[in-house]
Amino acid sequence: MKPLDLARQAAQGDRRALAQLLSWVEDDCPEGRAALSALVEPAQPACVIGITGSPGCGKSTLVDALIAHLRQQDLSVAVLAVDPSSPFSGGAILGDRIRMSRHFLDPGVFIRSLASRGSLGGLAPGVPAALRLFGAVGFPWVLIETVGVGQSEIDVAEIADLCALVLSPATGDGIQAFKAGILEVADVVVINKADLDGALELEREVKATLALSSEPPPVLRTVALSGEGVDQLYAVLSQLWTTLRDTGGLQQRRRRRTRYEVAAALRQLASQALAGAEAVFEAVEDGRLSAQAAAERLLAQRHQQG
Amino acid sequence: MKPLDLARQAAQGDRRALAQLLSWVEDDCPEGRAALSALVEPAQPACVIGITGSPGCGKSTLVDALIAHLRQQDLSVAVLAVDPSSPFSGGAILGDRIRMSRHFLDPGVFIRSLASRGSLGGLAPGVPAALRLFGAVGFPWVLIETVGVGQSEIDVAEIADLCALVLSPATGDGIQAFKAGILEVADVVVINKADLDGALELEREVKATLALSSEPPPVLRTVALSGEGVDQLYAVLSQLWTTLRDTGGLQQRRRRRTRYEVAAALRQLASQALAGAEAVFEAVEDGRLSAQAAAERLLAQRHQQG
Numbered sequence: 001m002k003p004l005d006l007a008r009q010a011a012q013g014d015r016r017a018l019a020q021l022l023s024w025v026e027d028d029c030p031e032g033r034a035a036l037s038a039l040v041e042p043a044q045p046a047c048v049i050g051i052t053g054s055p056g057c058g059k060s061t062l063v064d065a066l067i068a069h070l071r072q073q074d075l076s077v078a079v080l081a082v083d084p085s086s087p088f089s090g091g092a093i094l095g096d097r098i099r100m101s102r103h104f105l106d107p108g109v110f111i112r113s114l115a116s117r118g119s120l121g122g123l124a125p126g127v128p129a130a131l132r133l134f135g136a137v138g139f140p141w142v143l144i145e146t147v148g149v150g151q152s153e154i155d156v157a158e159i160a161d162l163c164a165l166v167l168s169p170a171t172g173d174g175i176q177a178f179k180a181g182i183l184e185v186a187d188v189v190v191i192n193k194a195d196l197d198g199a200l201e202l203e204r205e206v207k208a209t210l211a212l213s214s215e216p217p218p219v220l221r222t223v224a225l226s227g228e229g230v231d232q233l234y235a236v237l238s239q240l241w242t243t244l245r246d247t248g249g250l251q252q253r254r255r256r257r258t259r260y261e262v263a264a265a266l267r268q269l270a271s272q273a274l275a276g277a278e279a280v281f282e283a284v285e286d287g288r289l290s291a292q293a294a295a296e297r298l299l300a301q302r303h304q305q306g
Numbered sequence: 307m308k309p310l311d312l313a314r315q316a317a318q319g320d321r322r323a324l325a326q327l328l329s330w331v332e333d334d335c336p337e338g339r340a341a342l343s344a345l346v347e348p349a350q351p352a353c354v355i356g357i358t359g360s361p362g363c364g365k366s367t368l369v370d371a372l373i374a375h376l377r378q379q380d381l382s383v384a385v386l387a388v389d390p391s392s393p394f395s396g397g398a399i400l401g402d403r404i405r406m407s408r409h410f411l412d413p414g415v416f417i418r419s420l421a422s423r424g425s426l427g428g429l430a431p432g433v434p435a436a437l438r439l440f441g442a443v444g445f446p447w448v449l450i451e452t453v454g455v456g457q458s459e460i461d462v463a464e465i466a467d468l469c470a471l472v473l474s475p476a477t478g479d480g481i482q483a484f485k486a487g488i489l490e491v492a493d494v495v496v497i498n499k500a501d502l503d504g505a506l507e508l509e510r511e512v513k514a515t516l517a518l519s520s521e522p523p524p525v526l527r528t529v530a531l532s533g534e535g536v537d538q539l540y541a542v543l544s545q546l547w548t549t550l551r552d553t554g555g556l557q558q559r560r561r562r563r564t565r566y567e568v569a570a571a572l573r574q575l576a577s578q579a580l581a582g583a584e585a586v587f588e589a590v591e592d593g594r595l596s597a598q599a600a601a602e603r604l605l606a607q608r609h610q611q612g
Contacts, residue, residue, distance in 0.1 A: 265601035287343035295571035
């Protein structure tokens with residue numbers, strides 16, 4: 001089927017058409033590009049929420065509860081799981097998968113898991129393009145779940161409109177989160193498993209740290225398993241997103257995403273330019289070329305070949 | 307003065323000439339390139355040792371002791387400090403500086419501190435070129451000291467011939483070191499402050515972890531402050547380096563350094579290509595260009611302008 005027909009069908013809610021488009025977009029096929037450019041961004045752009053946190057903080061359960069809450073209001077939602085431990089990605093215990101499976105059967109929910117890392121670290125190159133596609137076919141909500149270790153949670157804050165950091169007293173990750181610098185990029189901090197011992201202490205600790213920043217993000221308590229606090233989380237996210245849109249902040253965040261996406265593609269090209277560069281390496285080792293001049297030459301050669 | 311004259315003078319031991327060349331090489335001036343290409347790598351290449359470890363492990367004291375040991379054998383040594391907490395970089399308490407100052411007055415010791423990070427993270431671009439220069443002017447030993455947090459200790463293993471990881475019971479960083487993956491890149495592990503409580507336990511822990519690897523590196527004990535064990539460290543490094551040279555491994559490591567250097571320069575060019583790319587970002591946001599195509603276009607534009 002032609003890209004434009006598929007794009008039309010996907011925009012009308014055809015999930016199989018969307019799945020095909022998504023594969024094209026991930027692989028950067030010409031068909032994917034044709035489809036993406038044919039899709040008109042709806043008047044109301046998608047609300048793209050990044051959800052990050054350490055394994056064991058109950059992040060997936062929270063995503064599950066948020067999906068349920070959105071569906072109660074008849075809002076469709078796309079979920080991109082780039083967390084290898086997420087049950088959405090198939091990495092969790094059976095109990096979780098069974099609980100999740102209700103959403104797999106719901107036509108208002110589209111779930112896709114993606115490789116968590118590109119070849120150069122960071123998110124896989126298809127992730128920002130997939131977000132763009134979800135928005136273009138008309139999902140009002142898009143959730144992207146990523147594991148909160150290393151670079152990926154910083155990356156997700158670059159490409160999402162809003163980033164929710166999930167902490168839990170169960171994983172004892174209060175201090176760790178501060179270390180990684182993730183607290184600085186969070187738009188909302190969620191203390192999940194708030195019924196457990198240590199939740200209040202964690203909340204105090206988080207708030208004390210956030211008090212130092214000029215615009216501390218809201219801190220919420222949830223018990224994702226029972227759904228407690230999820231309505232408030234939804235309300236806060238909606239409110240933050242509306243403010244973002246109405247103040248022009250959304251446009252800035254989308255530009256940040258584009259910049260991230262193009263920068264990642266540039267790094268990929270730079271890495272490709274290194275393949276088969278042995279003669280240039282020898283020139284650097286002999287002192288005939290500086291590394292800077294070698295890089296220029298490799299890019300120039302690449303361009304001539306291309 | 308002309309680059310070639312300076313190069314000749316630097317090779318004859320003129321430290322002021324070397325300092326000028328080093329500035330040119332760091333800045334990637336044409337003069338620096340001319341000088342580097344005019345210098346003939348001596349028959350015996352320099353032994354380039356990376357020394358990394360957490361702040362507080364006594365790394366700088368160990369470097370100091372190693373310099374003293376090399377000087378006792380009339381071997382000259384160049385030191386590149388890319389660790390902001392190193393007394394060589396001027397970041398330490400007065401006591402350390404006074405102890406170090408004996409080397410500053412020694413014409414057989416050349417010490418230079420460099421910014422610890424490039425604009426894109428990782429080592430500053432001038433670091434590998436500086437190592438090349440030190441080798442070319444005939445230093446038999448080159449030490450590069452870097453702080454063992456984040457990416458820089460992995461980077462130093464990419465550009466040094468051999469990498470020594472310094473651990474100490476005082477900093478309680480046994481477990482941390484394993485987490486960061488640095489243990490895998492160490493050619494020698496040094497348990498410094500070996501007279502302190504916990505040294506044996508740390509050594510056992512390190513050896514148990516290393517036992518899992520196919521070729522575990524030697525583990526040595528030192529008390530850098532008294533010089534204990536430094537002769538053994540010197541002997542082990544010399545032996546490892548000789549083996550490396552005689553088995554062709556050195557050539558491979560030098561190629562790895564060159565690859566690192568050119569890759570860093572490519573990343574820098576890629577980052578420069580992003581400046582002023584707003585029109586291209588808009589095309590990506592409209593779906594007219596994929597991120598990959600945008601990256602290609604930015605590089606092509608760069609090349610046409612250049």
